[in-house]
Amino acid sequence: MANFDIERKDNGDVTILHANGYLDAHTAPEFENALSTLIQEKRFKIVVSLEGLQYISSAGLGVFMGFIEEVRQNAGDIKISEVSPRVFKVFDLLGFPSLYEFYDSKQAAMEKFK
Amino acid sequence: MANFDIERKDNGDVTILHANGYLDAHTAPEFENALSTLIQEKRFKIVVSLEGLQYISSAGLGVFMGFIEEVRQNAGDIKISEVSPRVFKVFDLLGFPSLYEFYDSKQAAMEKFK
């Protein structure tokens, strides 16, 4: 079982989700739940920090895709921060940088919501 | 392939070998070579620091057994320091503490050679 966990930190109207470990088809539902909870709470300004993420498969990328439309329709966004080069490569191979904003720090990502 | 390496540090007539990683049937020959080199150099006062050792199997224990007699016949010893609880358990299961001295620090083990 891949180890994976999500930590949530609310900062005003922005929420930071720290995704740590291995995000694959087995752990993607956990990430999905975390995002789903935010949507239910109408918190649409989301930064996902991938500093602690060691691995991502397409099941993980799929979770990002599953929420982005609704989030943007509600004047929010999912911004991604601190992704490691090897994990970024997977996003990049599939063209995600044209749809998502990537930042070097949580702060920089949060600023953009101001 | 288990990752394993040996670092050697000479301190006067005592040599400290740091064994790091996984010591199994595949990597035991490396440890054997290190000890064998010391014997050839007539350096019989040996401290093996297992601080960085994460795993040992009977092939690793066998290496200790293979040299202890000759070392002691030459007024030397192989003393073991900083072994983790889980690795110590393997030594302990096989009664090694009655044949080998275990120390909490390299310093304490070296002292005994004074």
Place this chain on the structure above:
Amino acid sequence: MPGKKPHTLPEKKNSYRLKLPADSANLDIIRKFIAGIAENMGFSEEDIYQIELAVDEACANVIKHAYIGENTREKEIHVRVKTRAKKIEITIADRGIGFNPNSIKTPNMEEYLKRMKPGGLGLHLIKTLMDKVSFRINPGVRNEVKMSKSLVK
């Protein structure tokens, strides 16, 4: 002699097999198995990551798609790895419903991203990450995705 192959030393060939339940909890075990073999062969960390990912995608597909509506058969993933000095060849097989690999077109990523809907990326990733990918489909008997990557030192 024309057409005669040059006389070379036999390459070291090895074969590994793994069979396990088609359960997403096992993806991690499969990745570690593959990573261990690739590491022993001398692949770079970068390459190992990519091989793990390609295999993960193929196995995730078996888990998600192969045994839909089947309750009788044992739901297993078969992983076979053949190694040569400079090449790893991995076959992921199932005995499930099968699929037509030709009918699955490479997603146009621009279109795909505009739709903003998940899914359909696995096979595309496998083809992008590995040197060679082929399929052999025999529904209910054996459906294979075979992929290989060469070691460039």
Place this chain on the structure above:
Amino acid sequence: MPGKKPHTLPEKKNSYRLKLPADSANLDIIRKFIAGIAENMGFSEEDIYQIELAVDEACANVIKHAYIGENTREKEIHVRVKTRAKKIEITIADRGIGFNPNSIKTPNMEEYLKRMKPGGLGLHLIKTLMDKVSFRINPGVRNEVKMSKSLVK
């Protein structure tokens, strides 16, 4: 009805198989495979370490002893793992020369340590670390060391 087993819910049973070359470079791969399964079952770190070690010892024996003097046959280790909710059962098998498990007596550790010679500890460790160990020897066909450990939560 006398002798009738109590009616219980079916236990979740799973089966895993691994076949790979009998090469010490693969011990690491086998340990990770076993550790992954034991971890998913909920064994403690301490127990996982002990299960890995027992399996390592049995596999190291295959590598060191089973295929001595054999050059024709493929030198393979077969690992089979059966899991139930609270028990892991692991069989390590080879097709090598075999041995008589009864003739190998548990080393008297005191004697052993006095002789100060390496070797002969593997089977002893396996028996110490696992709950149950049994053998089935059929030289050249299939020699098995079967071991199991229960999960005590």
